[in-house]
Structures are given as C-alpha cells and as structure tokens.
Amino acid sequence: MIFDAAISLSFFLILLALVFSFYRLVKGPSMPDRILALDTLYINTIALIILLGIYLGSVLYFEAALFIAVMGFVGTVALSRFILRGDIME
Amino acid sequence: MSRIFPHPLLSLFLILVWLLLNNTTSFGHIVLGSIIAILVPVLTREFWLENIKIKNTKVLFKFIGVFIWDVLVANVVVAKLILSKNSSLMPAFMVIDLDIKNSLGVSILANTISLTPGTVSCDLSLDRKQLLVHALHAPDVQESIDEIKKRYELPLMEVFD
Amino acid sequence: MLEILVSIFIVIGGIFTFIGSLALVKMPDFYMRLHGPTKATTLGVGSILIASAIYFSIKDSGITIHEILITIFLFITAPVSAHLLSKAALHIKTKEIERTKNRH
Known part of the structure; x- marks a missing residue:
C-alpha cells in the first residue's frame, strides 16, 4: 500500500523533472545550457527506468540503465569538446 | 611480481567490477575475472604514465x-x-x-x-x-x-x- | 518493514531528482544552474538505485548489489561532465549574472 503510493509519487516527481529539463533544452538560451539539459535528461531517464524495473519487478532493466549511463556521459563529453575545440576528432 | 601485476589497484578494481557486473560470486566468474584483471593491465601498460602510490x-x-x-x-x-x-x-x-x-x-x-x-x-x-x-x-x-x-x-x- | 525502508529511499530519490531539475528552470544563469544536476540529481538517482538493490535483495532471496555499479559510475562522471561543461561555457564567454563576485 505504502509501497505503491511511494512509487506513484516518485514517478510523478521524476516526470516533472523530465518536463523541467526538457523546458531548458528547448529554451536554451546558450549552447552549454542545452547540453546541461540533455545531461540532466539522461540522468532522469536512468531514475525512471530503474523505478520501472522496481514497479514491474524485473532486473532486466539494469542493463538498459547502465547502457544509458555510459552513452549519456560519452555524449556530454563529446558535445562539450565540440564547443571547446570546434571539432571532436583532431 | 611487478611484471604480472604492474598495477595491483587496477587489477583489484577490474575483478570487483566484473563480479558486480555479473552479480555473482561463483567460482567460474572469479576465475574469468582474475584472467581479465591480469591481462588488461599488462596489455594497457603503455597507457598508464605513472604508478599510483598511496603514502598514507x-x-x-x-x-x-x-x-x-x-x-x-x-x-x-x-x-x-x-x-x-x-x-x-x-x-x-x-x-x-x-x-x-x-x-x-x-x-x-x-x-x-x-x-x-x-x-x-x-x-x-x-x-x-x-x-x-x-x-x-x-x-x-x-x-x-x-x-x-x-x-x-x-x-x-x-x-x- | 523493509518495504517501508525501500519506500523511503524511493521517495527521497524522487524528491532530490525533482529539486535538481527544478534548479534548471529556476536559476538565473548557467553557472548557477550547473549546481542542481551535478549534486541533487546524482544523489537522487543514487538513492533510487539503493532502493532497487534492497528491493531485489529481499524479493529474489539473494543479495543483488550490481546497482552500486551505476551509482559509482554516476558519482565519478558527474563532476567530470560538470567541469567540461563549465569549461566550455567559459570558453564561449557565457554571461553570468551581475551580482557574481570576482566576475570572469
């Protein structure tokens, strides 16, 4: 009972968090702002997927979350490097 | 000793990550993890410029x-x-x-x-x-x-x- | 009993994730926005991961701690990406708000 309520509340809060970061992604105004928004978006997605895993009672979602964590980090680094150097590979 | 384990801390870290990734402590995975923990530091020796020395x-x-x-x-x-x-x-x-x-x-x-x-x-x-x-x-x-x-x-x- | 513990961790995680993203909307300049996602969101996700580890440990009657791996990964990478982002922002001279001390 408490458990279901906690999961529903947490789903709602993470949904709001996703909306906030999406707002920053659309509005900008600067390039680093958008990258930061993407970064937050993927971290929030990890939380959402893990929560879904608890809700459905399946450990399979762990691999997906790990994969998103790795790929999201690489994406953030690549985009920041692109702003710093104007180029990813030199 | 230092030829087999050029970076003991890295080896320890690798075997821990391997066991966590597979979420098990079974004998087979400990052996496989040990092989990785020995091979990877030897193969990537060129990339590690300095040894980590913890003094205290x-x-x-x-x-x-x-x-x-x-x-x-x-x-x-x-x-x-x-x-x-x-x-x-x-x-x-x-x-x-x-x-x-x-x-x-x-x-x-x-x-x-x-x-x-x-x-x-x-x-x-x-x-x-x-x-x-x-x-x-x-x-x-x-x-x-x-x-x-x-x-x-x-x-x-x-x-x- | 453990179910209540898991619930507490889940709610704490949700609240911190929410507050971290709230900073993105609320704060006036880029450098201040950076603080939310690097700290609050990372702890929020970490908390949910701990809840997941406890939940599957009691459910499947066997200790499951591989969620720790994502937590450690996030705690190592969050400051690195924050550092690179602020470096990029300084490079293209993103404006900070007027009242910042020692402006760069």
Whole structure:
C-alpha cells in the first residue's frame, strides 16, 4: 500500500523533472545550457527506468540503465569538446 | 611480481567490477575475472604514465569517510539553496592556489569540490597551479577557500605527495 | 518493514531528482544552474538505485548489489561532465549574472 503510493509519487516527481529539463533544452538560451539539459535528461531517464524495473519487478532493466549511463556521459563529453575545440576528432 | 601485476589497484578494481557486473560470486566468474584483471593491465601498460602510490592509507580512509558525509550534507544544503529565494543567493567565482603537485591528487580534489557544498570546479590553469571554482552561495569568499584547502587539500597532499 | 525502508529511499530519490531539475528552470544563469544536476540529481538517482538493490535483495532471496555499479559510475562522471561543461561555457564567454563576485 505504502509501497505503491511511494512509487506513484516518485514517478510523478521524476516526470516533472523530465518536463523541467526538457523546458531548458528547448529554451536554451546558450549552447552549454542545452547540453546541461540533455545531461540532466539522461540522468532522469536512468531514475525512471530503474523505478520501472522496481514497479514491474524485473532486473532486466539494469542493463538498459547502465547502457544509458555510459552513452549519456560519452555524449556530454563529446558535445562539450565540440564547443571547446570546434571539432571532436583532431 | 611487478611484471604480472604492474598495477595491483587496477587489477583489484577490474575483478570487483566484473563480479558486480555479473552479480555473482561463483567460482567460474572469479576465475574469468582474475584472467581479465591480469591481462588488461599488462596489455594497457603503455597507457598508464605513472604508478599510483598511496603514502598514507589511514588518512585516505578518513578522507573517504569525510567525503561521503560531506556529499550527503552538501546535497541537503544545495537542495535548500535551490528552494530558497533567488535574490538571496550570492554566487561567486573564486581562485584557489593549489599546493598539491600530484596530478591524480589534483583531479581527485577537483572532483571532490564539484560534489561537495555548493561549489563546482570550472577550470584548471595550464601549469596546474590555480583552480577556478564557482560557488552557488558564498557570503565570504576567503573563508570558503580556506575551508576547501584545510578540509580536502591537506589530507590529499598527505596521501599522494 | 523493509518495504517501508525501500519506500523511503524511493521517495527521497524522487524528491532530490525533482529539486535538481527544478534548479534548471529556476536559476538565473548557467553557472548557477550547473549546481542542481551535478549534486541533487546524482544523489537522487543514487538513492533510487539503493532502493532497487534492497528491493531485489529481499524479493529474489539473494543479495543483488550490481546497482552500486551505476551509482559509482554516476558519482565519478558527474563532476567530470560538470567541469567540461563549465569549461566550455567559459570558453564561449557565457554571461553570468551581475551580482557574481570576482566576475570572469
């Protein structure tokens, strides 16, 4: 009972968090702002997927979350490097 | 010995990650993990420029304890700051003159600063002497700098320098 | 009993994730926005991962701690990406708000 309520509340809060970061992604105004928004978006997605895993009672979602964590980090680094150097590979 | 285990800490880390990734402690995976822990450091020997030397294990563990506690406190503090009124916040850039020489020590210090109370490390000068830090709420800049130097830099210097 | 513990961790995680993203909307300049995602969101996700580890440990009657791996990974990478982002922002001279001390 408490458990279901906690999961529903947490789903709602993470949904709001996703909306906030999406707002920053659309509005900008600067390039680093958008990258930061993407970064937050993927971290929030990890939380959402893990929560879904608890809700459905399946450990399979762990691999997906790990994969998103790795790929999201690489994406953030690549985009920041692109702003710093104007180029990813030199 | 040093030919088989050029980086003992890396080997230990690899076998731990392997077992966590497979979520098991069965014999087969321990053997497979050991093979990886021996092979990877040998094959990637060229990439590791310096060996990690930990001079003072006791201080290191004390530092890790302080770090975990500070992360928890920092998060509550930052959450309160985010929820407080924007106009009451006093953001500041501050320049920290580093005394620590070891490059691993510098990067651990920068990461620690980013994860603990209201500060994010922004830029490191090319000669690794100065670190630019942005603070979310710093009424007294000099006090914050002293706090960081005393709380995090001193123990790291004892461990790595 | 453990179910209540898991619930507490889940709610704490949700609240911190929410506050971290709230900073993105609320704060006036880029450097201040950076603080939310690097700290609050990382702890929020870490808390949910711990809840997941406890939940599957009691459910499947065998200790499951591989969620720790994602937590450690996030705690190592969050400051690195924050550092690179602020470096990029300084490089293209993103404006900070007027009242920042020692402006760069």
